[in-house]
C-alpha cells in the first residue's frame with residue numbers, strides 16, 4: 001500500500017479548507033482532493049459582506065488567503081475529481097489516475113445553485129446575477145431586483161429583499177407561488193405595500209445588459225406575450241443541489257441529496273464525515289460551512305487516532 005493519510009478531505013471550499021486547518025494543527029497528515037479550483041462557491045462571489053472580520057472582501061481574496069494558511073501548515077492539495085470511495089478499516093479514495101488510502105474521510109462537496117439556463121447567466125454572475133439573497137441583498141439598496149422562483153427560498157428571498165430594494169419582482173413560472181404560508185404572508189404584505197410584484201405564469205427568457213444586469217425579458221407562458229423589465233439585479237432561487245449521486249449509497253443522504261450528519265458531523269459510516277453545504281444543515285453560508293469543517297476535522301482526527309496499523 002502507498003502512503004496512508006490520516007484524513008483525506010474531498011473539496012477545497014471553505015468547509016474543506018477549515019477542516020484541513022483544524023486537522024493539520026491537531027497533528028494529522030492531511031490530503032485535500034479538489035476537482036475544480038480553490039474556494040468552491042465562495043470563489044465565485046464578487047463581494048462578501050457578512051464574513052466576520054471583513055466589512056467587504058472579494059470571494060477570491062478570502063479563499064486564497066485561507067488557502068495560504070492551509071498550505072503554510074503543510075497540507076497536501078491535489079487537483080482531481082474523486083470518483084469513488086470504498087469503506088473499510090482503511091478507506092480507499094479513487095480519482096481517475098490515482099488511488100489514495102486514509103484512516104478517515106471528510107466529504108466537503110458543497111452544493112451547486114440551480115441556474116436559469118440563460119445566455120450570459122455565468123458571465124454576469126456576481127455582476128447582477130446572484131444565487132444568494134442573504135449574501136448579496138445589501139448591494140441592492142433602493143434598487144430594482146427580481147427573484148426567479150416560486151418556492152420557500154423564493155418567497156423568503158422576496159420578502160427579505162423587499163426591506164432593502166426599492167422594488168422586487170417575483171418571476172414565477174406557474175399560476176401561484178408554492179411556499180409555506182408564513183413565508184407567503186410576508187410576500188403578500190410586501191405586495192400590499194407596493195414593494196413586491198408577483199408575475200405569475202412568467203418565464204425568464206433573456207438577460208439584458210453586457211457588463212452588468214440591466215433587465216430581464218420574460219414571457220407569459222399562457223399568452224406568449226414578451227415583456228422587458230428594467231432591473232439592477234436578478235436573484236435566482238431555483239434551489240441548489242448537492243452532487244452526491246457518485247457516492248453510490250456509500251453514506252445515507254436525505255430525499256434532496258444532502259448527506260445526513262449528526263452534531264459531530266459523522267455520517268452513518270464509521271470514519272466518514274461530512275461538512276458544509278453538502279450536508280442536511282439548516283443554513284448554507286460561509287461561517288456555517290467553516291464551523292462544520294472545524295467540527296468534522298476534530299471528530300475525524302479523534303477517530304483516525306483509533307485506527308492502528310501494525
Ligand SMILES: Cc1cc2nc3c(=O)[nH]c(=O)nc-3n(C[C@H](O)[C@H](O)[C@H](O)COP(=O)(O)OP(=O)(O)OC[C@H]3O[C@@H](n4cnc5c(N)ncnc54)[C@H](O)[C@@H]3O)c2cc1C
Pocket residue numbers: 010011012013014015016033034035036037038039040041042044045047048049050051080081082083108109110111112113130131132134135136243275276277278284285286287289
Ligand atoms: C454566488 C454565491 C454567493 C454567495 N455569497 C455568500 C456570502 O456573501 N456570504 C456567505 O456566507 N455565503 C455566501 N454564499 C454561500 C457560501 O458560498 C457557501 O455556503 C459556502 O461556500 C459553502 O462552502 P462548502 O465548502 O460547503 O462548499 P463549496 O464552496 O461548494 O465547496 C465544495 C468544493 O468541493 C469540490 N468538490 C465537489 N465534489 C468533488 C469531488 N467529487 N471531487 C473533488 N472535489 C469535489 C467542489 O469543486 C468545490 O470546490 C454564496 C454562494 C453563492 C453561490
